[in-house]
Amino acid sequence: MQGTEQGEGRSIRVLVAKPGLDGHDRGAKVLARAFRDAGFEVIYTGLFQTPEMIANAALQEDVDVVGLSILSGAHMSLFPAIMDELRAVGRDDALVVAGGTIPDDDVPQVLEMGIAAVFGPGTPLHTAIDFIRDNAPVREDTA
Amino acid sequence: MADGARKTSLSARVIDGEPQAIARLLTRVENDDDIGREALENLLPHSGRAHLIGVTGPPGGGKSTLVNELIRSYRTRGNRVAVIAIDPSSPITGGATLGDRIRMLEWHADPNVFVRSMASRRFGGGLAQNTLAAATVLDAAGFDPVIIETVGTGQDEVSIAELALTTLLVQAPGMGDSVQTLKAGAVEIGDVMVVTKADRPEANELARDLRRLQTLTFSGEAPAGWQAPVVKTSAIAAAGVDDLVTEIERHKAWLGESGEREVRLRRIAATQLAARVRQDLMKRMSDPSGTGLFTMMVDEIMARAITPQRGSQLLLALLEHERGRG
Numbered sequence A: 001m002q003g004t005e006q007g008e009g010r011s012i013r014v015l016v017a018k019p020g021l022d023g024h025d026r027g028a029k030v031l032a033r034a035f036r037d038a039g040f041e042v043i044y045t046g047l048f049q050t051p052e053m054i055a056n057a058a059l060q061e062d063v064d065v066v067g068l069s070i071l072s073g074a075h076m077s078l079f080p081a082i083m084d085e086l087r088a089v090g091r092d093d094a095l096v097v098a099g100g101t102i103p104d105d106d107v108p109q110v111l112e113m114g115i116a117a118v119f120g121p122g123t124p125l126h127t128a129i130d131f132i133r134d135n136a137p138v139r140e141d142t143a
Numbered sequence B: 001m002a003d004g005a006r007k008t009s010l011s012a013r014v015i016d017g018e019p020q021a022i023a024r025l026l027t028r029v030e031n032d033d034d035i036g037r038e039a040l041e042n043l044l045p046h047s048g049r050a051h052l053i054g055v056t057g058p059p060g061g062g063k064s065t066l067v068n069e070l071i072r073s074y075r076t077r078g079n080r081v082a083v084i085a086i087d088p089s090s091p092i093t094g095g096a097t098l099g100d101r102i103r104m105l106e107w108h109a110d111p112n113v114f115v116r117s118m119a120s121r122r123f124g125g126g127l128a129q130n131t132l133a134a135a136t137v138l139d140a141a142g143f144d145p146v147i148i149e150t151v152g153t154g155q156d157e158v159s160i161a162e163l164a165l166t167t168l169l170v171q172a173p174g175m176g177d178s179v180q181t182l183k184a185g186a187v188e189i190g191d192v193m194v195v196t197k198a199d200r201p202e203a204n205e206l207a208r209d210l211r212r213l214q215t216l217t218f219s220g221e222a223p224a225g226w227q228a229p230v231v232k233t234s235a236i237a238a239a240g241v242d243d244l245v246t247e248i249e250r251h252k253a254w255l256g257e258s259g260e261r262e263v264r265l266r267r268i269a270a271t272q273l274a275a276r277v278r279q280d281l282m283k284r285m286s287d288p289s290g291t292g293l294f295t296m297m298v299d300e301i302m303a304r305a306i307t308p309q310r311g312s313q314l315l316l317a318l319l320e321h322e323r324g325r326g
Helices: A026-037 A051-060 A075-088 A104-112 A125-135 B002-015 B019-031 B034-046 B063-076 B131-140 B155-162 B178-182 B203-216 B241-258 B260-286 B288-302 B308-325
Strands: A013-019 A041-049 A065-070 A095-100 A117-119 B052-056 B081-087 B096-098 B113-119 B146-149 B166-171 B192-195 B230-232
Touching (some): A013 A051, A026 A041, A026 A065, A026 A125, A026 B096, A041 A051, A051 A075, A051 B019, A065 A075, A075 A095, A075 A104, A095 A125, A104 A117, B002 B019, B002 B034, B019 B034, B019 B113, B019 B131, B052 B063, B052 B155, B063 B081, B063 B241, B081 B131, B096 B113, B131 B146, B166 B241, B203 B230, B230 B241, B241 B260, B288 B308
Parallel strands (some): A013 A041, A095 A117, B052 B146, B052 B166, B081 B113, B166 B192
């Protein structure tokens, strides 16, 4: 029954991670909780995540979505590294979204890296939630 | 045919230990889809080797931290270790915060450690419905032990004992008076009792209370010859975990020597089958032919015409009748 994965009732697994040296986790925790309340299964890995740790978690947990929360301003160096690591473990099929203080000027470049959406400060939580629901990938297995 | 080849490939890749395949198959068995079921059948001859260790106890007892230390200890012994960490799903939203992995992140570069978080998805007993199926996947992929960390839900610790071969009951000191330790059922299923945060002063008292309980507790079910040892561990002091592994291995050896291993495996098989029968029966009730009958029975109960017990008997009889007709 392929339908159990693709249908309305399927559970969306979301990794919420804070890459780099950013020590503020309240936003990420609020997001994790909101996602849980929206019915997602949230793997929250917390602070100080390296690109390798994020990729490893995305791989083993087979998440549908990777949510990166970053307030430190290091997104331009961290995000490409994260996307590279996701690619290296075969998880560039995940929906990657980013939130935090990412300047508007950087957003086009960030999107070019393969990140599907950037949710700046003040974005209503339901915007991110709806985006994830609408865009979480349906995944097939290849031989 | 393409479908068949694909299914076989997934299980073949799992046997090879390929993490991408392991992760995908874990998702499929969690969702209980056709490909997952078929792959699981393929994996049966390749599984049955891993020792399943259950880790349970009340929330805040230090289970995840302990599991992380167990990973360390087993890795030092050369084992490939898998962990299934289960957290509860919200009964209202269906969502879950899976927050155990956060304690086990240091192994991200070690291909011999696989950590998977599962939401209970409203299954009971602190488990997820397909926990054993997930453990089978990891078993076939070559991980041994497979550690299953479950939600400590109070009385429900009993369920993990129906799944694991060695169950650790984990408690932290200072979390309520020692009367808590007398909770019937929960204490009896611990093959090894662990007192975490042993660096705290109340740890000795808790350990003592648990040891006393061993002499008090008796039941017809308790296998002769195994007294659950009490082990104190402290992550901060990096102490006690090697002792804990020694006790786990001692229990494992005892299971084999005493014949209890076969007894438990049989009980696990029976429990799994019973759960599936229940599930399949209820699925029949939601089939178009079944739903009408089920709803009709509910109506009869609402009208106080029959009891639920009678309703169940009638339903089963009617299902038999339907099958006979079809």
